[in-house]
Amino acid sequence: MIGSLRGSLTFKQAPVVIIECNGVGYDVETPMSTFFELPALGAEVFLFTHLLVREDAQILYGFATDAERALFRSVLRVRGIGAKIALAILSAMSVSDFGRCIEYEDTAALSRIPGIGKKTAERLVIEMRDRIDKSATGGSPATPAPQGPKAEAVDALVALGYKPAEVNKLIAKLDIEGQSAENIIRLALRRSVS
Numbered sequence: 001m002i003g004s005l006r007g008s009l010t011f012k013q014a015p016v017v018i019i020e021c022n023g024v025g026y027d028v029e030t031p032m033s034t035f036f037e038l039p040a041l042g043a044e045v046f047l048f049t050h051l052l053v054r055e056d057a058q059i060l061y062g063f064a065t066d067a068e069r070a071l072f073r074s075v076l077r078v079r080g081i082g083a084k085i086a087l088a089i090l091s092a093m094s095v096s097d098f099g100r101c102i103e104y105e106d107t108a109a110l111s112r113i114p115g116i117g118k119k120t121a122e123r124l125v126i127e128m129r130d131r132i133d134k135s136a137t138g139g140s141p142a143t144p145a146p147q148g149p150k151a152e153a154v155d156a157l158v159a160l161g162y163k164p165a166e167v168n169k170l171i172a173k174l175d176i177e178g179q180s181a182e183n184i185i186r187l188a189l190r191r192s193v194s
């Protein structure tokens with residue numbers, strides 16, 4: 001198994017890069033989160049890798065962090081999820097945002113990722129709930145760093161005793177564009193008692 005690569009970045013065209021190591025060029029597929037962090041052509045690059053062996057191909061996937069690779073591997077174990085969808089998840093959101101979606105059962109956010117419908121999002125939430133841990137998310141999903149006003153409002157409402165699924169339904173019905181966390185909380189509380 002190839003666990004990592006360090007070499008010269010000789011080609012990059014999303015999502016594929018070629019890293020030359022000791023005269024051998026490795027074709028590596030990356031999520032957009034990793035692709036955007038790559039240096040200029042000719043510079044040295046280091047990627048954590050996962051080698052997927054299929055009947056018709058051997059595909060090498062590369063990640064900027066070990067947490068991304070751990071999440072990729074964990075998502076691949078979900079029934080009906082392949083590497084293409086796992087890469088789409090990492091391209092659409094950070095590891096901590098994914099952990100937050102699973103913790104708060106935010107199937108709406110997961111469904112916005114290309115290739116993931118409502119049923120797949122629900123399956124991800126159910127099957128990943130017990131798999132999300134420090135190694136997969138780079139931190140406990142119960143205490144991820146706030147990612148903006150909506151995330152802060154969700155955390156506060158959950159702390160007040162609302163269930164994550166209830167909070168997501170409440171906030172989905174609100175116009176929260178440009179609102180502060182405090183205003184989102186007020187709007188959600190008003191909506192819950194009306």
